[in-house]
Amino acid sequence: MKPTKEQKVLFAVSAPAPDGVTVILLGIPAGAWEYMKGGKTHSFDLTKAGFPLRLALFGKETTDAVEQELREQLEIAGVEVEDRRGQDFSI
Numbered sequence: 721m722k723p724t725k726e727q728k729v730l731f732a733v734s735a736p737a738p739d740g741v742t743v744i745l746l747g748i749p750a751g752a753w754e755y756m757k758g759g760k761t762h763s764f765d766l767t768k769a770g771f772p773l774r775l776a777l778f779g780k781e782t783t784d785a786v787e788q789e790l791r792e793q794l795e796i797a798g799v800e801v802e803d804r805r806g807q808d809f810s811i
Contacts (some may be wrong), residue, residue: 726751729762729777734768742771743811753779759789 756779
């Protein structure tokens with residue numbers, strides 16, 4: 721079942737700034753959070769817009785539940801990642 725308009729995440733992609741960085745903005749209304757929090761996903765294939773990026777969002781009730789889901793999905797995909805949660809990635 722596809723999400724309704726009120727359950728969708730909105731996004732915008734900037735043109736590259738003078739430093740060459742492109743900014744992706746995500747707007748997540750309450751309806752989208754309600755849709756995602758049970759584990760449903762929203763995905764964006766920005767390769768169709770010329771950006772080498774695919775993005776998937778999902779929700780779970782707790783940080784631990786999100787971490788468990790991430791680890792399970794990464795294991796299925798055979799992807800190893802570096803845990804960098806202590807690093808600040810804010811703009």
